[in-house]
Structures are given as C-alpha cells and as structure tokens.
Amino acid sequence: MTNVLKVKVIVGSTRQGRFSDKPAAWIAGLAGKRADIDVEILDLKDYAMPFYDGAMPPSLIKGGEYPDPQVKRWAQKIGEADAFIVVTPEYNRGPSAVLKNALDSVSQEWNNKPVAFVAHGSALGVRAIEQLRMNAIELRMAPVRDIVALPGSWTFPEGGTKAGAFAEHDATGNTMLDTLVWWGNALKTARASK
Numbered sequence: 001m002t003n004v005l006k007v008k009v010i011v012g013s014t015r016q017g018r019f020s021d022k023p024a025a026w027i028a029g030l031a032g033k034r035a036d037i038d039v040e041i042l043d044l045k046d047y048a049m050p051f052y053d054g055a056m057p058p059s060l061i062k063g064g065e066y067p068d069p070q071v072k073r074w075a076q077k078i079g080e081a082d083a084f085i086v087v088t089p090e091y092n093r094g095p096s097a098v099l100k101n102a103l104d105s106v107s108q109e110w111n112n113k114p115v116a117f118v119a120h121g122s123a124l125g126v127r128a129i130e131q132l133r134m135n136a137i138e139l140r141m142a143p144v145r146d147i148v149a150l151p152g153s154w155t156f157p158e159g160g161t162k163a164g165a166f167a168e169h170d171a172t173g174n175t176m177l178d179t180l181v182w183w184g185n186a187l188k189t190a191r192a193s194k
C-alpha cells in the first residue's frame with residue numbers, strides 16, 4: 001500500500017488582489033494528482049492570528065495549548081501535517097510579515113518535518129526563500145533543496161488564473177514534490193521511532 005503523506009500548502013500573502021493563491025492552487029493541483037500525497041491548502045486569510053505577543057515562547061507550549069483560539073486552530077493544522085509547501089511572495093527582499101508571524105506563532109508542530117518553497121516576484125522570490133530557510137532551521141524543520149521560483153504575476157496569462165498558466169513549471173514542481181516526499185517519508189519514519 002502507498003504511504004500517504006499529509007502535505008499542507010500555505011498561502012503566504014493575505015494582500016487584497018494577491019497573486020500567491022494562484023501558484024498555491026497550481027502546486028496543490030500537481031500534488032493532488034499523486035497517490036502518495038494528501039494535499040490541503042492552508043490560506044492565512046482563514047487564520048486571523050494576532051501579531052505574536054505571547055507571554056510564553058511557543059517553543060515551550062506543549063500539546064497545542066495556545067491561548068489564542070485562532071493560533072490553536074493553526075497549530076492543529078500544522079501539527080497534523082507531514083510536510084509543507086510554503087508559497088511566498090517577496091516583500092522588500094524577505095517574506096511577508098503575515099507569513100513570518102504564522103511561522104513564529106507556533107513551534108513544536110513544525111518540528112522534524114520537511115518544507116519546500118514556491119516563491120514569486122520580480123526577482124523570482126528567491127531572497128524570501130533564503131530567509132525562510134533560516135527560519136525553518138530554527139523551527140527544527142528540514143528545508144529541501146528543490147524549489148520553484150516564479151516570475152511576477154504580470155508574466156502569466158490572465159494573471160495566473162488561466163488554465164495551464166503555470167504549465168511550463170510543471171516539471172520543476174514535480175521534481176520539488178519528489179524531493180519533499182522523500183524527506184517526508186524519511187522524517188515520518190524517524191518521528192514514529194522516537
């Protein structure tokens with residue numbers, strides 16, 4: 001029987017008229033075609049978490065007992081995942097504040113799981129990925145080598161909403177998914193043996 005990994009695709013922008021949700025839908029579509037992935041999109045618009053101001057560092061909070069109900073919901077979703085794909089815009093050479101806040105707000109739920117990145121922007125979003133890799137390591141995650149780096153929204157047919165708008169990136173996306181699944185299985189086995 002195929003080992004099925006729970007992969008969460010995180011939409012890293014909540015901006016009005018954002019582009020991030022288009023590449024998120026595309027990569028989730030590619031993942032959804034595979035028998036070895038059970039994919040779900042997590043849209044930060046649906047998790048109205050406060051800017052982190054907790055008295056207790058999230059790394060010390062056990063069992064998902066976060067005081068804020070939205071953070072608690074977020075922690076539940078992150079906790080059930082085996083692997084992540086973060087779709088990130090590049091804002092001023094880094095990720096969006098809302099995405100960094102979502103990373104900071106919970107902790108143990110990220111631990112010992114792989115993360116892959118799909119970035120976009122006029123500089124292909126790679127500088128946001130470089131910062132997110134460092135953040136991920138601190139959260140005890142395994143950022144994988146393979147990424148998808150997309151140009152700005154204006155380069156895609158109908159702003160990325162047209163069917164097949166991302167087709168030329170399918171091969172890169174599938175390579176990234178192969179790597180994520182490899183790490184996902186390795187770390188799932190390792191977590192189960194702890």
Ligand SMILES: Cc1cc2nc3c(=O)[nH]c(=O)nc-3n(C[C@H](O)[C@H](O)[C@H](O)COP(=O)(O)O)c2cc1C
Binds near residue numbers: 014015121125152153
């Ligand atoms: C506040 C802000 C800062 C930006 N800074 C950069 C940047 O440093 N590098 C870049 O390539 N694009 C930059 N951009 C362009 C964004 O990457 C582009 O608008 C992208 O579509 C934003 O993602 P979103 O539409 O999903 O929010 C910036 C956009 C905004 C709104």
